[in-house]
Amino acid sequence: MKRIMLIFSCLILSLVLLFTGCGSKKQEKQPESATAKTQVETTAPAESTTTENTTKETDTEEQWDGAGDAYFTGYSLWVNLAYCVVTAYECYSDGTQYPIRAMACSCGRAGQETPEGVFYTSDKFDWGYMADGSWAAYVTRFNGDILFHSVPSWEPYPGNIEIGEYNKLGGPASLGCIRLCVADASWIYYNMPWGTEVVVYTDYDNPGPWGIPGAYKVPDDIPQVCQWDPTDPDPGNPWPYYTISIGPDYVTLPAGSYFENLYNALSITDNYGNSVKHYAYINTDVVDFNTPGSYDIYISIYLGSTYAERTMTVTITE
Numbered sequence: 464m465k466r467i468m469l470i471f472s473c474l475i476l477s478l479v480l481l482f483t484g485c486g487s488k489k490q491e492k493q494p495e496s497a498t499a500k501t502q503v504e505t506t507a508p509a510e511s512t513t514t515e516n517t518t519k520e521t522d523t524e525e526q527w528d529g530a531g532d533a534y535f536t537g538y539s540l541w542v543n544l545a546y547c548v549v550t551a552y553e554c555y556s557d558g559t560q561y562p563i564r565a566m567a568c569s570c571g572r573a574g575q576e577t578p579e580g581v582f583y584t585s586d587k588f589d590w591g592y593m594a595d596g597s598w599a600a601y602v603t604r605f606n607g608d609i610l611f612h613s614v615p616s617w618e619p620y621p622g623n624i625e626i627g628e629y630n631k632l633g634g635p636a637s638l639g640c641i642r643l644c645v646a647d648a649s650w651i652y653y654n655m656p657w658g659t660e661v662v663v664y665t666d667y668d669n670p671g672p673w674g675i676p677g678a679y680k681v682p683d684d685i686p687q688v689c690q691w692d693p694t695d696p697d698p699g700n701p702w703p704y705y706t707i708s709i710g711p712d713y714v715t716l717p718a719g720s721y722f723e724n725l726y727n728a729l730s731i732t733d734n735y736g737n738s739v740k741h742y743a744y745i746n747t748d749v750v751d752f753n754t755p756g757s758y759d760i761y762i763s764i765y766l767g768s769t770y771a772e773r774t775m776t777v778t779i780t781e
Contacts, residue, residue: 535554535556536554536655536656536657536658536659536660537553537554537555537656538551538552538553538554538654538655538656538659538660539551539552539554539560539659539660539661539662540552540584540605540611540651540655540659540660540661540662541661541662541664541671542568542570542577542641542661542662542663542664543664543665543666543669543670543671544570544571544576544577544579544635544663544664544665545665545666545667545670546667546670546671546675547567547568547569547570547632547633547634547635548565548566548567548568548670548671548675548676549565549566549568549611549641549643549647550562550564550565550566550671550672550673551563551564551565551566551650551651551655554660562671562672562673564647564650565671565672565673565674565675565676566643566644566647566650566676567632567633567643567644567647567675567676567677567678568632568633568641568642568643568647569614569628569631569632569633569634569635569636569637569641569642570635570636570637570639570641571635571637571638571639571640572635572636572637572638573635575637575638575639576635576639577609577637577639577640577641577663578606578609578639578663579663579664579665580606580662580663581660581661581662581663582605582606582609582660582661582662582663583605583658583659583660583661584603584604584605584611584651584655584656584657584658584659584661585604585605585657585658586604586657587601587602587603587604587652588602589601589602590602590619591610591612592619593615594638595615597615597616597617597625598615598616598617598618598619598623599612599613599614599615599616599640599642600612600613600616600619600621600645600648600649601613601645601648601649601651601652602648602652603648603651603652603655605659605661606661606663608639609639609640609641610640610641611640611641611643611648611651611652612640612641612642612643612648613642613643613644613645613648613649613692614628614629614632614642614643614644614692615628615642617690621645621691621692621695621697621699621700622690622691622695622697622699622700623690624681624690624691624692626681626683626689626690627683628642629644629679629681629692630680630681632644632678632679633675633677633678644678644679644692644693644694645692645694645695645696646692646694646695646696647694649696679692679693679694679767679768680765680766680767681693681767682739682742682766682767684737685733685735685737685739687701687705687735687737688701688702688705688767693767693768693769694768702767702768702769703768704734705733705734705766705767705768705769706733706734706769706771707731707732707733707734707739707764707766707769707771708730708731708732708733708734708771709729709730709731709743709762709764709771709772709773709775710729710730710731711728711729711730711775712775712776713775713776713777713778714728714729714775714776714777714778715777715778715780716728716752716777716778716779716780717779717780717781718752718753718754718755718779718780718781719752719753720752720779721752722747722752725745725747725750725760725777726740726745729743729745729762731743731762731764733766733769739764739766742764742765742766743762743763743764744762744763744764745760745761745762746760746761746762747760747777750777750779751779752779753779754779755779755780755781756778756779757776757777757778757779758776758777758778758779759774759775759776759777760774760775760776760777761773761774762774762775
């Protein structure tokens, strides 16, 4: 009788375990999918409403923990709003850093100031569509709607820059983003990894270790090169083939002449036959237009990515 009761008790216990699941294998937690883990925000930037041709750095995405979390990439970008200068640094694990590039930029204009703080680069786009109907290339996000990108273009392909905006590089002009020439925007796009630290600050005492870099100025009256960024590596860019000639070898003027007489005697033209004399710097400080003699004057012109200079002799006669 005791044996029968023992068998009956074991049977009851087995039924309890079966229905409560205490003897079943514990379900393992499934790993987070790669899609969920590496998904990035694709909402529109501050100066844009949509983006196209999204490009991401897949080798670093999975190590990124989200905006606001530090990730050592070996680089940092410092944006000094006081002088519109971006300085790139190569960084080391011991805390030292060395400047490797300085770039003229346009930061946010009055009422649309670029926010200060420490941020990190994230997703990138080949082209971004701007809120005003323009486009920008080599877009790198670093603070939500705030981006690094090229100067706006009228269409999403090279040779359509807004000249007036391009010539503002080196001063505030944007809606908060950091605008750059194509060479600098593409350098950040291709060389600054996902999660690179970006420090935005204001310092009127020191523009940066490499000072204030020059910014190209694009003429709006030379149809062959206007609307092209001089730094754009596109094979169709006419700037690499743009040359300027300064002449003649010497000028002779009578005593009592004026600067205008000398200016009219000069010939400063490009290889398309356009006169670009009005873009030139002509140093006539050494010339006494009332005293006969020979004087050497210096002429230089810096137009887009083209530079030309020469010294010429001016002779003042009796």
